[in-house]
Amino acid sequence: MHLYGSDTSPYARRIRMFAHYHKLDLPYTCLDIFAQDDRQTMVEHNPTRKIPFLTDGELNIADSGLIMRYLTEQKQLNEMTWWQANQLVQIDACNDSFVELLICKRSEFDTSEDRLFFNLQNERVTALLGYLNEQCVKDVFLESSYLKISLYCLLDWILFRDLYDLQNFDELLAFHQTQSNLPGVTQTDPRHS
The missing domain is CATH 1.20.1050 (Glutathione S-transferase Yfyf (Class Pi); Chain A, domain 2)
Known part of the structure; x- marks a missing residue:
């Protein structure tokens, strides 16, 4: 699994903090979504052209809420009511x-x-x-x-x-x-x- 986001995005930050909170090993790459190469990386993995997104092998997850749900399921954490x-x-x-x-x-x-x-x-x-x-x-x-x-x-x-x-x-x-x-x-x- 690998997380992509921006250091100033509150949505990317919440996933990064969620990983810290639960002591998850979640590699992270900060993208400059206005730089051509980083924007191309984002577009390749997330058609919504938003950050964050998570890759896990061939799977791309394109929303912070879904990323949280995926991590919760994969790591068998407590789900929200x-x-x-x-x-x-x-x-x-x-x-x-x-x-x-x-x-x-x-x-x-x-x-x-x-x-x-x-x-x-x-x-x-x-x-x-x-x-x-x-x-x-x-x-x-x-x-x-x-x-x-x-x-x-x-x-x-x-x-x-x-x-x-x-x-x-x-x-x-x-x-x-x-x-x-x-x-x-x-x-x-x-x-x-």
């Missing part, structure tokens, strides 16, 4: 909206404009951060290593990219501080890439 899996959907939706907004900003769009796409993304992130602020303190949330890691990676990426002021989300800020000692946090910190 349906409630926990639903919380992951909320984290992913929030993360996806932030990615879309960041790409728009880098494309020199003003994402504060009153435009349907921007309005929907901004509404979604605010609602989801509020929702996750309530869920992250529940024992059933904290029992899942992958949920903790995924939310930590989202929050740390928001702070790293200065994407949103989290000051009104006390539980999320406390969660970020508490989980900053998770295995792999230091080794995968995007600030050191």
